[in-house]
Amino acid sequence: MEKDNQEIYIQRFNFRRRLVHWIHTAAFFVLLGTGIIYTTPALSHLAESGIPGTLHRIFAVVFILVPFIYLILDPKSFKELVKESLKIHRNDIGFHLRMPFYILGRTEGIPPQGKMNAGHKLHHILMGILYLFLVISGLALWFGVGFMGPPMFSLMGKTHIIAVFVIVITTLGHVYFTLVYGALPSMISGKVSSTYLKMEHRRWWDEEIAPTVKDKTSK
Amino acid sequence: MKRTIHRRSFLKQGIAACGGLLLSKNVLAEQPLALPGQSAFLFDSIRCTNCGICERTCRRVNGLPEKHNVIFMSQQAVDNPVHIITRRTCMQCLQPACVRACPTEATSLGPNGLIGYDDTKCAACGYCVDACPFQHPRMSRLAYFDLRNVWVNRCTSCGACAQACPESALFLGFRNEIISLARSRLEQVKSRYPLPDAQIYGEQDLNLIWILADHPEVYGLPPSRAAAMADESLLLWKSVVRPGILALSGLATAVLGSVYFFALRNHKKELKRLKEEGKI
Ligand code: HEM
Ligand code: SF4
Ligand code: SF4
Numbered sequence: 001m002e003k004d005n006q007e008i009y010i011q012r013f014n015f016r017r018r019l020v021h022w023i024h025t026a027a028f029f030v031l032l033g034t035g036i037i038y039t040t041p042a043l044s045h046l047a048e049s050g051i052p053g054t055l056h057r058i059f060a061v062v063f064i065l066v067p068f069i070y071l072i073l074d075p076k077s078f079k080e081l082v083k084e085s086l087k088i089h090r091n092d093i094g095f096h097l098r099m100p101f102y103i104l105g106r107t108e109g110i111p112p113q114g115k116m117n118a119g120h121k122l123h124h125i126l127m128g129i130l131y132l133f134l135v136i137s138g139l140a141l142w143f144g145v146g147f148m149g150p151p152m153f154s155l156m157g158k159t160h161i162i163a164v165f166v167i168v169i170t171t172l173g174h175v176y177f178t179l180v181y182g183a184l185p186s187m188i189s190g191k192v193s194s195t196y197l198k199m200e201h202r203r204w205w206d207e208e209i210a211p212t213v214k215d216k217t218s219k
Numbered sequence: 220m221k222r223t224i225h226r227r228s229f230l231k232q233g234i235a236a237c238g239g240l241l242l243s244k245n246v247l248a249e250q251p252l253a254l255p256g257q258s259a260f261l262f263d264s265i266r267c268t269n270c271g272i273c274e275r276t277c278r279r280v281n282g283l284p285e286k287h288n289v290i291f292m293s294q295q296a297v298d299n300p301v302h303i304i305t306r307r308t309c310m311q312c313l314q315p316a317c318v319r320a321c322p323t324e325a326t327s328l329g330p331n332g333l334i335g336y337d338d339t340k341c342a343a344c345g346y347c348v349d350a351c352p353f354q355h356p357r358m359s360r361l362a363y364f365d366l367r368n369v370w371v372n373r374c375t376s377c378g379a380c381a382q383a384c385p386e387s388a389l390f391l392g393f394r395n396e397i398i399s400l401a402r403s404r405l406e407q408v409k410s411r412y413p414l415p416d417a418q419i420y421g422e423q424d425l426n427l428i429w430i431l432a433d434h435p436e437v438y439g440l441p442p443s444r445a446a447a448m449a450d451e452s453l454l455l456w457k458s459v460v461r462p463g464i465l466a467l468s469g470l471a472t473a474v475l476g477s478v479y480f481f482a483l484r485n486h487k488k489e490l491k492r493l494k495e496e497g498k499i
Pocket of ligand 1: 028031032034035036038039052053054056057060061063064134135137138139141142157160161164167343344345461
């Protein structure tokens with residue numbers, strides 16, 4: 001796996017983990033696209049066919065099933081994801097304090113990050129919370145028709161759309177950092193370069209990857 | 220051309236919306252509630268004999284499927300000298316929550332100020348069903364998988380029921396005339412029957428004006444302003460949160476989209492520098 005003399009590539013995510021990521025992404029964007037039709041006056045005539053509403057419900061089922069699909073396909077990675085996301089390290093504070101610089105493409109001053117950086121952790125925790133809000137309000141809007149009455153309907157509608165707003169902003173940040181720091185390969189081929197790791201996930205590199213790499217090269 | 224104007228006014232709406240709910244509430248309060256050519260229905264519950272002709276006429280004129288209906292008449296015997304007869308259908312709110320809730324304008328305010336419904340535009344989302352404080356619209360939750368064959372049972376304000384009523388208990392006409400008719404009939408009722416609590420219902424907030432033999436609670440009717448309250452709770456969602464969120468999301472995307480190019484340049488520079496320094 002060598003290239004440019006010292007550049008080596010490390011497997012970061014396995015195939016099943018990437019598959020779950022893209023199922024989640026596909027469901028998310030179909031839900032967003034069909035949902036936006038309801039909120040945008042210039043698009044709302046598209047809802048008349050009834051097709052966006054039906055697609056929204058079909059992909060809502062996929063979205064709801066994502067954690068279960070993950071758990072069935074790759075329980076080990078799922079457990080790792082949950083554990084790592086909830087394990088707060090003191091370097092995480094430094095990461096968030098340097099956020100304005102990180103947004104501008106500068107990593108200097110950010111304390112070394114593990115396999116998951118503090119941003120990923122926040123993203124995953126928010127995803128978990130928003131999942132609950134979206135599923136509860138979405139299912140209420142779906143199956144609660146005729147049972148809610150105006151106050152509950154209004155509450156569920158507001159909950160749904162505010163959760164959508166937070167998830168949209170979170171996803172926007174997620175996609176933005178992926179593009180700025182060239183992180184897409186980790187979800188496509190699953191492999192990342194040692195340069196990328198040394199810059200973005202230094203703690204992971206130093207503590208777990210570098211020793212194994214050295215072992216291999218010394219052999 | 221048209222679209223840019225639309226977008227601009229939409230953005231403005233979003234900004235105004237962020238400005239605050241209070242403002243929009245004031246605007247609403249200043250609006251004259253009833254339009255000049257405003258029509259209204261009169262339901263005289265004392266003349267009504269619960270014969271069911273209005274229900275049957277509605278079903279026939281509107282081609283409603285078997286077992287579907289949009290008018291539900293009922294009757295209860297009480298100690299009064301008259302029966303308590305209730306007409307459950309669209310109450311024709313002056314401030315209709317269903318119209319605000321509907322994303323496609325399938326439910327709309329017609330030129331006569333009454334509520335219209337166009338089933339070819341209906342997406343069967345069910346929003347109007349839960350928005351209505353009077354539980355008028357009804358639909359099956361399974362309708363979503365029936366694509367074009369959706370059916371929400373709701374009044375289209377066609378007026379056939381009023382035409383059919385053999386007892387002159389139901390009228391469709393201009394609102395001001397309907398109200399004077401209601402007042403003179405109430406006087407007659409009071410002079411004819413010992414009904415001290417007979418009253419007019421809906422004068423403040425409905426275009427279905429009732430003549431009641433007793434208090435509204437006896438008919439299962441909510442206190443007045445129920446409709447306006449339902450509409451105002453939707454106002455925050457539909458007219459403040461929605462456009463505000465849409466505008467903010469667009470803004471965030473635009474800002475990050477432009478910052479992206481600077482960030483990418485910075486990142487490449489840093490990458491080069493760190494490599495030269497031998498740090499990565
Ligand atoms: C998790 C399961 C979800 C369920 C069960 C669900 C269900 C619903 C339902 C029933 C509606 C009413 C409109 C309609 O008839 O289609 C709706 C509206 C909407 N949904 Fe979802 N949804 C879910 C997730 C999502 C996600 C993940 C997004 C966006 C990323 C989203 C975005 C929207 C938007 C923008 C609306 C319009 C809200 C409004 O009318 O103001 N939904 N959803
Ligand atoms: S809210 Fe209900 S009662 Fe009022 S106009 Fe709409 S459907 Fe009719
Ligand atoms: S069910 Fe039909 S009429 Fe009612 S709010 Fe939805 S689109 Fe409008």
